[in-house]
Amino acid sequence: MHTITAAATRTTAWRWPVILLGISGLRLDRGTRYRPARLLLFVLTAALYYLLTPVLTTPAVATAYAATVWLLYYGGLSLTLGGPGRTALIARFGEDRAYALYEVALGVLFMNQGFAQAVVIYAYGDSLPAAVPSWAAYAAGAALMAVGTFYKLWAARTAGLDTYYCRDMFMGRPIGDASELVVAGPYRHLRNPMYGAGNLHAYGWALWSHSLEGLAVAAAFQLGIYLFYHLCERPFIERAYVRK
Incomplete structure (x- = not known):
């Protein structure tokens, strides 16, 4: 998602909490029809995480869980957007309903992606080599968390949550005004x-x-998302936006 349309820069007016929830798996910016179902699923999934935490944070289970989420997230996303998945869904349910179903499923995967990394970190805490000073780990960790969170929110706000959820790829065409590609926000200095x-x-x-x-x-x-980008997203961007 290194390129965005002019329409995205004009219409992105999400509030920061909505953006934060959106990238965490819960979209509150898309009408009201599916909002109660999305909210209920988000709450139930969070509750399930809480109940299963004692099991998921054991090293063997945490590793297996993270590997499963990796395969489901990147494999499922690639098969849906880069394969026959989206066309089958659209043929069965129509564009709007198919996208709503895909969007909810992707939101659940976003939640699992974050939680999978969290349980691995918890299960394998204090495993850095003793030569790494604690103060250095804390300082570097705090700095990276601050920078990463800032850029993730800034990029999502600039591009819009539809772009974050790859709506144009799901529809198979540019959404909105695709007459030109622009660079704005963090995209001005990072690809x-x-x-x-x-x-x-x-x-x-x-x-x-x-x-x-x-x-x-x-x-x-991070390797998984770059593989998805190079194998699926970049070819779509070049085909739909760059090549006239």
């Missing part, structure tokens, strides 16, 4: 701030928790 600097918070959390395995999982999830 892909959402996937790059926006993921620094995961490394920061791992450092703060002194988790070597947490750093590895953060890297694995």
Whole structure:
């Protein structure tokens, strides 16, 4: 998501809490029809996480859970947006309903992505080499969490939550005014701030928790999103926006 349309820069007026909830898996900016169902699913999923935390934070289960989420998230997203998944959904339900279903499913995966990294960090805390001073891990971790969270929110606000949820890719065409591509906000000086600097918070959390395995999982999830970008998203951008 390193490029955005002119319409996105004009219409992005989300409040920061709405953006934060949106990138966490709960969209409150999309009408009212599906809002109660989204909110209920979000609350029930969060409650389930809480109840299962004692099990999920054991090292073996945390590792298996993170691997499963990685496969479901990046594999499912690639098959849906880069394969026959979206066309099958649209043929079955129509564009609007199909996108609503996809959007809810993707929101659940967003939640699981964050929680999977959290349980690995918790399960493998205090595993950094003893040579790394605690003060350095805390300082670097706090800085990375602050920078990463700032860039993730800034990029999501600039591009819009529809872009964050890959709505144009799901529809198979540019949404809104696609007459030109513009660079704004963090995209003015970073090609892909959402996937790059926006993921620094995961490394920061791992450092703060002194988790070597947490750093590895953060890297694995960032690698996954870049694979998705190069294999699915970038070809779509070049086809739909760049090539006239």
